[in-house]
Amino acid sequence: MRIxxxxxxxxxxxxxxxxxxxxxxxxxxxxAFYVFSNRAINAHQQxxxxxxxxxxxxSQESIEFNGPPLPQGNNATLTIALKNNGPKSIKxxxxxxxxxxxxxxxxxxxxxxxxMNLILAPAEEQKITIIYHTFNPEVDDLFLYKIxxxxxxxxxxxxxxxxxxxxxxxxxxxxxxxxxxIGYFVPHYFTFGWTEYVENKTYQLSNWTNSFTxxxxxxxxxxxxxxxxxxxxxxxxxxxxxEIFFIGSQGSDKPENFIIFDVNKKYNNEKFGKYGGSNIQxxxxxxxxxxxxxxxxxxxxxxxxxxxxxxxxxxxxxxxNDKINDKRTxxxxxxxxxxxxxx
Amino acid sequence: MRKRKGISxxxxxxxxxxxVSITGVILYNFSLETTSAQQDSLxxxxxxxxxxxxxxxxxxxxxxxxxxxxxxxxxxxxxGMIDIRLDEIYIDGVRTDxxxxxxxxxxxxxxASLKNIRIISPINILKNNSYNIMIVTERGVSSAYLWKVxxx
Numbered sequence: 238m239r240i241x242x243x244x245x246x247x248x249x250x251x252x253x254x255x256x257x258x259x260x261x262x263x264x265x266x267x268x269a270f271y272v273f274s275n276r277a278i279n280a281h282q283q284x285x286x287x288x289x290x291x292x293x294x295x296s297q298e299s300i301e302f303n304g305p306p307l308p309q310g311n312n313a314t315l316t317i318a319l320k321n322n323g324p325k326s327i328k329x330x331x332x333x334x335x336x337x338x339x340x341x342x343x344x345x346x347x348x349x350x351x352x353m354n355l356i357l358a359p360a361e362e363q364k365i366t367i368i369y370h371t372f373n374p375e376v377d378d379l380f381l382y383k384i385x386x387x388x389x390x391x392x393x394x395x396x397x398x399x400x401x402x403x404x405x406x407x408x409x410x411x412x413x414x415x416x417x418x419i420g421y422f423v424p425h426y427f428t429f430g431w432t433e434y435v436e437n438k439t440y441q442l443s444n445w446t447n448s449f450t451x452x453x454x455x456x457x458x459x460x461x462x463x464x465x466x467x468x469x470x471x472x473x474x475x476x477x478x479x480e481i482f483f484i485g486s487q488g489s490d491k492p493e494n495f496i497i498f499d500v501n502k503k504y505n506n507e508k509f510g511k512y513g514g515s516n517i518q519x520x521x522x523x524x525x526x527x528x529x530x531x532x533x534x535x536x537x538x539x540x541x542x543x544x545x546x547x548x549x550x551x552x553x554x555x556x557x558n559d560k561i562n563d564k565r566t567x568x569x570x571x572x573x574x575x576x577x578x579x580x
Numbered sequence: 581m582r583k584r585k586g587i588s589x590x591x592x593x594x595x596x597x598x599x600v601s602i603t604g605v606i607l608y609n610f611s612l613e614t615t616s617a618q619q620d621s622l623x624x625x626x627x628x629x630x631x632x633x634x635x636x637x638x639x640x641x642x643x644x645x646x647x648x649x650x651x652x653x654x655x656x657x658x659x660g661m662i663d664i665r666l667d668e669i670y671i672d673g674v675r676t677d678x679x680x681x682x683x684x685x686x687x688x689x690x691x692a693s694l695k696n697i698r699i700i701s702p703i704n705i706l707k708n709n710s711y712n713i714m715i716v717t718e719r720g721v722s723s724a725y726l727w728k729v730x731x732x
Contacts, residue, residue, distance in 0.1 A: 252597045259604025263611045270615035274622050281626045281633075288633050288661070330692050331657075335641065337730070346730055348641050348655055350694050389692050391636055391659030 295390040299323040303362060306384055306398040308372060315367040315398060317384065321357035329355040333385035334369045350387075372398060632719040636660030639713060639725035640694070650701035654713065654725075658689040665689065666697060668716040674702040707731050 303318035321327050336347040349369060357363060367384055382398040640655040658664050666685050669676040676699045684697040697715075705711065708731045716722045 252593070252600050255597065256600045256604060259600075259608050262604075262608050266608070266611045266615050270619055273619050277623060277626045281630050284630045285633050288636075291636075291661070331694060333640065333655075345643050345645055348643055348653075350640075350655060385640070387640070387657060387694075389659060391638060391657060393640065 294325050297323050298327050298392045300394040302396045312371045316364050318364045320362040321359055327357045328389040329353055330389050331387040335383035338381050631662055632721050634661040635664055635721045638723055642727040650705050652699050652701055654697040656695050663688050663690055665718045666715050667718045669699055670714040671701050671703055672711050676702050
């Protein structure tokens with residue numbers, strides 16, 4: 238009986254151990270599930286948090302276009318200056334050219350995307366090159382090309398080409414003229430339909446200068462006098478979008494016979510004659526540095542019959558520091574800087 | 581008699597141990613299966629949710645290539661943390677059933693890359709009108725784009 242009793246107690250103890258073990262295993266499996274689910278949820282929450290931070294980073298991306306796109310030598314390349322104004326580095330992965338020129342011809346617009354790989358650190362500024370088969374802008378049809386800069390975080394920064402600001406964005410404009418200039422004025426310039434814009438012929442003559450500023454909404458002119466032989470190029474830097482009047486000195490000569498800008502010549506020439514008349518022309522120019530050529534020796538293929546020696550008066554460039562849609566707004570008083578360019 | 585009584589106690593104890601063991605095994609298996617199924621379910625849901633949360637994409641633009649056939653090309657940018665595949669496309673709420681050859685729908689769009697998707701609009705497209713294009717990925721994440729048709 239003692240033996241059986243011990244055996245019985247022993248087996249009861251074993252049963253308790255077995256039962257307890259199973260309960261422990263069940264509890265362990267529950268705990269394992271708890272640990273797993275906890276980790277999985279934490280991992281999920283971490284991803285959500287990372288994506289939330291990613292969205293915040295994306296919202297903080299900021300790229301400033303320092304100036305409009307500038308054509309570089311040919312019709313297939315634009316240069317755009319970008320600056321990262323955001324607090325994080327920005328990786329540029331692609332650029333797009335939205336070509337709306339076909340729409341004019343009743344065809345679908347073209348979207349062309351090109352891969353790129355460029356990182357802009359905070360406050361860093363870089364120039365990028367946009368390549369497309371052709372850029373053929375015209376001033377009358379604004380925003381023919383939309384340039385998209387696409388970042389790795391999915392932001393799109395857009396600019397336009399040609400980029401022509403609205404009237405109210407005019408600012409003081411700095412002009413740099415490189416070349417030998419002397420104060421000189423030839424009033425005959427304004428005998429070809431332009432005397433109405435000149436008051437009392439009280440023109441302010443400039444001294445030797447290579448730069449000056451035209452305040453907003455004021456107008457100044459530069460006279461490039463060609464009755465002396467000049468074959469060298471001058472350089473004109475426009476820091477803002479500018480409308481330029483070309484006043485040809487000879488009735489039969491077109492303005493492009495006097496001055497050719499080496500940047501995007503076709504674009505400039507296409508717009509000559511906008512307001513009619515053979516010697517009163519208007520053209521809009523982007524802010525850029527242009528090289529001015531005088532005389533047929535500099536552009537024989539473009540001019541042909543033009544002879545600087547026969548140029549009696551030369552060419553006036555009237556630079557208007559504002560966008561003007563009506564000729565009458567020029568008024569009767571225009572202060573001029575009269576500058577003669579000689580060699 | 582005493583000996584028989586002792587044997588029956590042993591048997592009963594053995595039976596109790598057997599019952600406890602079997603019950604324990606059943607309960608343990610049940611708990612394992614239950615927790616395992618719940619783990620799988622939870623893992624699947626979280627994986628799906630996590631992957632979906634990592635998706636970021638957008639339509640950059642749309643071009644109406646063939647105006648007679650309403651052929652449209654969409655450019656999609658994947659800027660998320662995970663590759664995506666487009667599943668459905670809707671224009672003004674109408675599902676697109678017809679795609680062009682090599683349409684790109686269902687193709688993998690890698691991270692930080694663009695993909696052209698070519699579809700046939702299920703509705704008539706009119707010039708100078710706006711349409712709401714919605715695309716949905718396989719994970720069920722949607723993105724909408726307001727397309728203004730140019731006057732061409």
